[in-house]
Amino acid sequence: MSQEMITVRIFDTTLRDGEQSPGCTMNAEEKLLMAHQLDKLGVDTIEAGFAAASPGDFESIRDIGHTLKGPMVVSLARTRLEDIDSAGEALKGSYNWGIHTFIASSPLHMKYKLQMEPEAVVESAVRAVERALHYTENVEFSPEDATRSEPEFLVHICSEAVRAGAKIINIPDTVGYTTPSEMEALIARLRNDVYNADQVTFSVHCHDDLGLAVANSLAALRGGARQVECTINGIGERAGNASLEEIVMALHTRQEQFGMETGIKTDQIYPSSRLLSQLTGMAVQANKAVVGANAFAHEAGIHQDGVLKNPLTYEIMTPESVGIKANNLVLGKHSGRHALAQRIRDMGYDLGTTELNRVFKEFKRLADLKKTVYDEDIEALINQNVVGSQDRYVLKSVNVVSGTHTVPTATVEMEIDGDTVRQAHFGDGPVDAALNTIKAITGSHCHLTQYKVNAISGGTDAQGEVSVGVEEDGIAVTGRGTDLDIVIASAQAFTNALNRLVYRREHPRLTESL
DSSP states (O other), X not given: OOXXXXXXXXXXOTTTTGGGSTBOOOOHHHHHHHHHHHHHHTOSEEEEEOTTTOHHHHHHHHHHHHHOSSSEEEEEEESSHHHHHHHHHXXXXXXXXXXXXXXXXXXXXXXXXXXXXXXXHHHHHHHHHHHHTTTOSOEEEEEETGGGSOHHHHHHHHHHHHHHTOSEEEEEETTSOOOHHHHHHHHHHHHHHSTTGGGSEEEEEEBOTTSOHHHHHHHHHHHTOOEEEEBGGGOOSTTOBOBHHHHHHHHHHTHHXXXXXXXXXXXXXXXXXXXXXXXXXXXXXXXXXXXXXXXXXXXSHXXXXXXXXXXXXXXXXXXXXXXXXXXXXXXXXXOOHHHHHHHHHHTTOOOOHHHHHHHHHHHXXXXXXXXXXXXXXXXXXXXXXXXXXXXXXXXXXXXXXXXXXXXXXXXXXXXXXXXXXXXXXXXXXXXXXXXXXXXXXXXXXXXXXEEEEEESSSSTTOOEEEEEEEEETTEEEEEEEEESSHHHHHHHHHHHHHHHHHHHHHSOOOOOOO
16 A cells, blocks of 8 residues: 655745845736746745835735735735734735744844844734734744754744744744754654644745755655745745755655655746746756756766666656756747747746737747747747836847947947937947946946856857846846847846846835745
């Protein structure tokens, strides 16, 4: 008789903790698009943001909660009553929702950050849980920096939160400090000692400062946790969060070892990863497990020989199992609107008629320039023509004169709040001239902190992908652009980054996190 599988809930915090990763800010439109994909992926809970952080976050959380009917949508809130009220007001009337409240519980945080006595911290936690219950019965409590807290105090504060009505107790490894054996033992102790522990779900939220976030999350499941908080591509504060795709595929691939399963549709993992990269401009490292460009690549001759004879020799999971197509070559200049629309749906995007028309027009233009159009090309067109369509700065044209005996000069035309502006400036090279002109037009004083160029599809006619990092007044963001012409791609990336700066200035954020 086969062993009955234990179900693990996946709590995705890409839109909250993930978005706090430097440069990964998303606007409301982008967040909603990502939320739809997370729904399609099959996550159980989406932490949509921090309602008290800004009016923009409040509206975004409300939109997501009132749109999605599948996963539970929650807002994070400190134990301040005004935070709880913001979360409740943002989500009330949603289809399926809850409130996630937290307060620090380690001696270090209580003394230096909160400047509160331990019992006052417990009282604040209890008040917050009770206040949240006025809005919803789905209340989760987290003792921040739990893994550096005194175990006895951790049992005490968690017990009081349960007595107050919390249904989920989440244990954050806020600074990625603990080890797998410690995490497993801690969860086991809490399940044994916390009041009414058998009536609540224990969760875990691990950061990757020592590269142990996934290992610690899996260890917590062994200790009795039944929910994991994680992010797509492992994005998040500092070194990031536990990676959703790695946790899910570890449980999926080694079911005989863990005896656990999730509700994740694994063939949506790669589309989710790609969409997040498109929205944030944050590229996935090539050797990233599960979704990296090299995850299913084999260069060594002995490996190639083995894979050709039997893929299981060097692949413990198939590319198709995570949504990576064996052949991304799909469309050309003779392809029609219907074929493009179907391929876009297969890639995980849900475009309206107007959006599809914009993408189809640019697809035809690109198909005339290239022999073949790849999935990555289509994603780039979607990113350019759908996402961020309400940006303040719109790049209309870039023309550059450059050569061996010519001072590089760029003429750029942009729309700013609907008004057309054109200027020309010099630079040390064609890219520098284009970016100098854009800075002059927009009046920006930002400085470039990063500039990367990659080919996003094969061949000499490949589109170039440019990623830039910029910083202004202490705000750091990334931007991304794609085009057959690297200068144009650079201008697009820089303009994208400037729009993200505008968004960040208009939506100041709280910096606390689990």
